[in-house]
Amino acid sequence: MNNHITSIHVVIVGAGFAGINAAKKLGNAKGIHVTILDKKNYHLFQPLLYQVAMAGLSPAEIASPIRSILSKYKNIDIVLGKVTNISLSNQTVETDFKKYNYDYLILACGATHSYFGKNEWENFAPGMKTIEQATEIRRRVLTAFELAEQEIDQNKVKSYLTFVVVGGGPTGVEITGSLCEIAHFTLNKEFKNIDPKNTKIILIEAGNRILSAFSEKLSEQALKDLKNIGALVKINTRVNNITNEGVWIGEEFIPSKTVIWAAGVKPSETGKLLGTELDPVGRVYIEPNLNLKNHANVFVLGDQSHCKDKNNIPLPGLAPVAIQQGIHTAKNIIRVVNGKNILPYHYFDKGIMATIGRGRAISEYSGIKMTGKIAWLAWLFVHILYLIGFRNKFFVLCQWMWSYVTFGRGARLITNQDWKNKDS
Ligand SMILES: Cc1cc2nc3c(=O)[nH]c(=O)nc-3n(C[C@H](O)[C@H](O)[C@H](O)COP(=O)(O)OP(=O)(O)OC[C@H]3O[C@@H](n4cnc5c(N)ncnc54)[C@H](O)[C@@H]3O)c2cc1C
Structure with missing residues (x-):
């Protein structure tokens, strides 16, 4: 924890595909301390959720405790908590229990289903x-x-x-x-x-x-x-x-x-906490480097972000998009900490x-x-x-x-x- 005082503090909200991959990439990186917050204590592999619903698999077979996934990284703190407030001006993130200061923020809270108003x-x-x-x-x-x-x-x-x-x-x-x-x-x-x-x-x-x-x-x-x-x-x-x-x-x-x-799905409500522009379905608009406009240290990833591909079409809500964005953002943060320039994101369609x-x-x-x-x-x-x-x-x-x-x-x-x- 002493490490924390002298190092850059990255707060990741959401241990889904984007957040967990960002955390793994930042794991044991020199000069960086990470706090990852999630309202659940596990990472869920949503693509196989339907097999739980259809009695083919048990929940524990498609979910892993976040602590166990990240246990080998000494520079990562894991916090069980629902983020309820974000202040861009004060650089803080709040749960019901505690406030966290950040140097870099990665917001990756995913999506939920939408009943189109019904x-x-x-x-x-x-x-x-x-x-x-x-x-x-x-x-x-x-x-x-x-x-x-x-x-x-x-x-x-x-x-x-x-x-x-x-x-x-x-x-x-x-x-x-x-x-x-x-x-x-x-x-x-x-x-x-x-x-x-x-x-x-x-x-x-x-x-x-x-x-x-x-x-x-x-x-x-x-x-x-x-x-x-x-x-x-x-x-x-x-x-x-x-x-x-x-x-x-x-x-x-x-x-x-x-x-x-x-x-139907709609993005997580946490996007609204930023107070920035959202697209018509509620996703947060982000820049080609995946950061918020005018906030080079705040990244919004995965299902809750509106990120365009090379044809100017918004990327779909898919696991590979979130995974690649998480890894890319972590690499960029490490680059900045090491005095290098930040690189734009390009989606590799699998x-x-x-x-x-x-x-x-x-x-x-x-x-x-x-x-x-x-x-x-x-x-x-x-x-x-x-x-x-x-x-x-x-x-x-x-x-x-x-x-x-x-x-x-x-x-x-x-x-x-x-x-x-x-x-x-
Ligand atoms: C049923 C289903 C099937 C799918 N099948 C496929 C598929 O076959 N192939 C594919 O590529 N994609 C599939 N997807 C989509 C894929 O799962 C998503 O694109 C991916 O999970 C997005 O990753 P993410 O990191 O943005 O968000 P998520 O993986 O959804 O993670 C978000 C995390 O944020 C946490 N969180 C949310 N709000 C808060 C808060 N306020 N405070 C703290 N934590 C919070 C959540 O607990 C969660 O852990 C499927 C999705 C579903 C639901």
Whole structure:
């Protein structure tokens, strides 16, 4: 800690992909002391959150304690705390407990889901950004089958066995594919009064195709794959209400006890604490060096920043963007501390991929398109590679191998019983 008094103090807010990678790069750097603050005590690998929601993985397999990730760096302090105030003029960051002075600030608080002003839908259609939300979705999905098994009224059975996923981006497609697998394979022979194969899984997308970030050809392939595994996909369809009983699309009502929201995200509210200009969705505008205009020592990274690529288009909210920005910013801070000039950031596009279900995925990199098993294996490899911690890599790989061979799902636990919701 004595180190701290004489060295440059970097405060990082958020230990997500951007923050944790910035911290690792600054770890043991000479003349630099780091304090990393997060409201959670763990780093979450969000790309596999849907597997927790779909009972394939347990929360601990996709999350690692921040302290253990950064334990080998003597110059890093880890603080559990929610940042509630930032003063650019005083160079301070505040949690409910304490105020921290900074020489450099890295703000990387990510995003949360957006209901486009219809926040009341959240109770009926949870989104998936946190472990709590993922386990709640898991509870609702597994409970729906249990209640259907006990129900005599066939209309109610139908609504328990109808699952609606709103939003045809990668998360919506991944959930839809998993629900099809659960209903048609995993639970297939486990119930006496219902046949899980009769489950209806509906994916609703407002645009004219699913997975719109991919080429048309790949998005058509994904649509075909989803139909082949039993999903019903409705494109050009806008949800206009969600209730306790189901979903309204125009004049049509779909009775469903389980609706999952995968339709929109909005950046963290912490961007507002800076008092600088935000884009229309609430992301903080930043300069090509990733710093705030007129504040060379304040960086805003990842999902909560508005950073343009070389074609002047805002970079997407993806893990590689956040990871690269975190590493780049840390390198720049080290450069400045060593009397060197700061370098502008350029995003290296590593492509995009989405999995549709067992043995099915799509991926696109620099015009190279892959589908089917090859894309699926590439998806598995990339996700294992980026997952933090050897223990997690090992257990996730074992779970996937076991699930592939047996069609089973290792985390079929109904927890969160006291969650405020329609079934409790
Ligand atoms: C379900 C899902 C699936 C995804 N799939 C993919 C995928 O397949 N591929 C891909 O590239 N990207 C995917 N993404 C997007 C990717 O996860 C994000 O782009 C990435 O996490 C952004 O990193 P970040 O560092 O900006 O924020 P995050 O990783 O979200 O981290 C933000 C951190 O800030 C902390 N925090 C927030 N507010 C405060 C506060 N006030 N005080 C203190 N701490 C705070 C949070 O606890 C969190 O740890 C997915 C996202 C989700 C939700």
